Amino acid sequence: MGDSEEIAPAVQSILDAARERGGSGGRVSVTARSLPDAFDAAADAGRTPVIAEIKPTSPTADGERTDDPVDLARQMVEGGAAALSVLTEPDHFGGSAATLEAVRDAVDVPVLRKDFILHEAQLDVVEADVILLIVRFLEADGTDDLADLLTAARERGFQVLVETHTAAEVEKALDAGADIIGVNNRDLGELAVDLGTFEAVAPDVPEGVTLIAESGIQTADDVRRMRDAGADALLIGSAIMDHDAATDVEANTRRLTRADTDAVETTTTDT
Numbered sequence: 001m002g003d004s005e006e007i008a009p010a011v012q013s014i015l016d017a018a019r020e021r022g023g024s025g026g027r028v029s030v031t032a033r034s035l036p037d038a039f040d041a042a043a044d045a046g047r048t049p050v051i052a053e054i055k056p057t058s059p060t061a062d063g064e065r066t067d068d069p070v071d072l073a074r075q076m077v078e079g080g081a082a083a084l085s086v087l088t089e090p091d092h093f094g095g096s097a098a099t100l101e102a103v104r105d106a107v108d109v110p111v112l113r114k115d116f117i118l119h120e121a122q123l124d125v126v127e128a129d130v131i132l133l134i135v136r137f138l139e140a141d142g143t144d145d146l147a148d149l150l151t152a153a154r155e156r157g158f159q160v161l162v163e164t165h166t167a168a169e170v171e172k173a174l175d176a177g178a179d180i181i182g183v184n185n186r187d188l189g190e191l192a193v194d195l196g197t198f199e200a201v202a203p204d205v206p207e208g209v210t211l212i213a214e215s216g217i218q219t220a221d222d223v224r225r226m227r228d229a230g231a232d233a234l235l236i237g238s239a240i241m242d243h244d245a246a247t248d249v250e251a252n253t254r255r256l257t258r259a260d261t262d263a264v265e266t267t268t269t270d271t
């Protein structure tokens, strides 16, 4: 995403706000809970590996959830989430570093800090097990280099989820040394969601890289579609948070983390 490329106004606003944010001052150092191990443990226990996202609101959400994020986190883990994602972006997603800190203290699964990190200083905000780097955002003028940020994050103990949307971005992520890659079904240029994006891009991600399907996953059928296309795990926010109806987060999570098992049970019953 060069500055000349078309992007949605909401995304431009997210980028502008991210440019203004700094770090907390002190260098953060973390002993991270392993994300791949958490996915393996979930799969071994017969659950679909899901990162459930605490996202109070977003530019595309129909409403806002004001429930206690720690309660939501506990419900997501009870519903079988292998890991959690917590928005720390305050201006467009209602997140905060304090929320992430409280959630990470309350659960024992890995916690992803979901934010829009453009500079090394922005790594020094809060301890998290995983941080997100978005290839497309790091192509904008005046941002740090992806490989440099990846190294700086690992030096602090973070695991790094590198988010892509195209085959070309996957190549950049691999060149930078990424070992956990997300393919976002949401196009940050238009905010349109298409699960076909993951299906088209996943074959370009080599074996040995942990591959995560992100965004737009609503139903158990969507989960199975992404798993069939090669996803080791899924990042799911809106379908679990259900911003407009504020339904039971534990039940929403369970429905999605049981998708693989339910399919096997249905097949066994049918035969």
Ligand SMILES: O=C(O)c1ccccc1NCC(=O)[C@H](O)[C@H](O)COP(=O)(O)O
Residues within 6 Å of the ligand: 010, 011, 014, 053, 055, 058, 059, 060, 061, 184, 186, 188, 191, 214, 215, 216, 217, 235, 236, 237, 238, 239
């Ligand atoms: O979620 C948004 O509206 C959004 C808008 C602009 C930039 C990023 C946005 N979301 C970030 C994400 O990656 C998602 O929160 C995450 O993948 C979960 O997606 P979903 O399950 O569709 O809520």
